Amino acid sequence: MSNTSSSSPPPLVPPVACVCNEQVGAGPFDPRRLRQDFPILALTVHGDKTLAYLDNAATTQKPASVVCVLCEYYQACNANVHRSIHYLGEQATQRFEEARKKIQRFIGAPSERSVIFTRGTTESINVVASAWGRRSLKPGDEIVLTGMEHHSNLVPWQLVAKETGARLKFVPVLDDGTLDLEAYERLLKGRVRMAAFTHISNVLGTVNPVKRMTALAHAAGALVLVDAAQSVPNRPVSVTDLDCDFLAFSGHKMLGPTGIGVLYGRLEVLERMEPFLTGGEMISRVTLEDSTWADLPQKFEAGTPHVSGAIGLGVAVDYLQRVGMETIRDYDERLARYAIGRLEQIPGVRIFGRAPERSGAVSFEVEGVHPHDLAQFIDRDGIAIRAGHLCAQPLMKRLGVPAVSRASVYFYNLEEELDRLAQSILKAKEFFRHGS
């Protein structure tokens, strides 16, 4: 940033963007080198403990380029989009729409008009449940969900089912943490109008066969929504390949800012839908009595959008593509298996989820230590994990536990951080040992 002394006058021109000299793309994949792009990963906490950030399924850290573009946007580009006819307004609109195109290409969408900016996965699913569900569902219609959904892909459907008289059906979770696909096929024989399922379980790390599940649902005449909050960040995902009707994901779980997310929708379905939120930006013509809607995607983007967030998400996508989505997928899976190996060496540790194909999220319990006590204890060693029901209370019930602990890795994590996790868990076990 600028280095002006206190006596010099403030600059008239906004400071130029920070030059983020990132390591990404400077050579073959090397997590240790890429960590330099994430200043927060070098933090020491609780005195002198190096941070081991193992809560990436909750949110990921941000590379310098994403942090810097937010700063630069507000210092050199800020204006409202799609309405302000002046230099900054055009700059902001152009960059906002460029971000949309980046995301369109990233998820293999046929048109940028099918990419809607939302606040995140939760809002994306609410748009569909509300704007599609309320108008389309009739009493007796069925919505097929699974027993491993995050509350964000469950509660919106509960609400719309109550309002319309539609019924919810659930694909059971098998003991190994995969879905009962035979049960899924049986459920599709009903009056199913929508099948909504997660690509990857945020608790179990299970990668569901969503392409096959989508084809089966389509054959049964249902639309398909894929909750991709845990998959778009760490593997190639193409909506054209999956052939889903909706795909929802969040920016902050993929190096982007909080408060920005995406709903992809198939154009012909989006065109038939009424808006979700209404007001500015999303209209075409307004009289005192009536209004007509703007074209896609603005029809679903009422109000001033999160412009800087969208631009930041575009930069995050650039970063991810330079690392390589296949590389991230393979590394995350390898590291997760390493974590499981380390945890299994600790007596009394139980791992939840044994799916053959998995992500970087590893949930477990430690006999005699409540997850919140565990998370609190190992935090003092600088290790950040998640503890609780992970927004999946029905799945907790299925697993027979009130809560779990979860370590979730990303491409910038290292084996040695998981060694530290295992050591710290051993200490916690000793500390909280019953009957000592």
Next chain:
Amino acid sequence: MEVDDLYQDILLDHFKHPRHFQPLADGEVLVDEENPTCGDHIRLTARVENGRIADVRFDGKGCAISLASASMMSERMPGLTPDEARRRIADYVAFMRGEKELDEGTLGDLAALAGVRQFPLRVKCATMSWHAMDKALKKLGV
């Protein structure tokens, strides 16, 4: 603050050997409380004799802080009149929320829970059983 300050020996002792903790028969459960954010679950029963609390017992599952605070609560209540108990509960909850200070004499071994006040996310763990006790008194109509 070190982790040992949060989990002091006396707190760990109550967690490992909770007082008045025993499986309750379904019929005697007065209050069934759950903390949905962490899945803690406590069931509680209490008896009042001659205008004073005679007995408090509980069962359930929880973290060290919730079980230890329930254990300490169950030691405090017997002998108090319902009104005294309600005042104690209100004082303790206000103390945990940082709204009120209590002297050492009033606190006794509850001082071991003072460290929880620095962790807002855990305050609920430390107050759940006390709220449950308050509800139990209401249920008993005293």
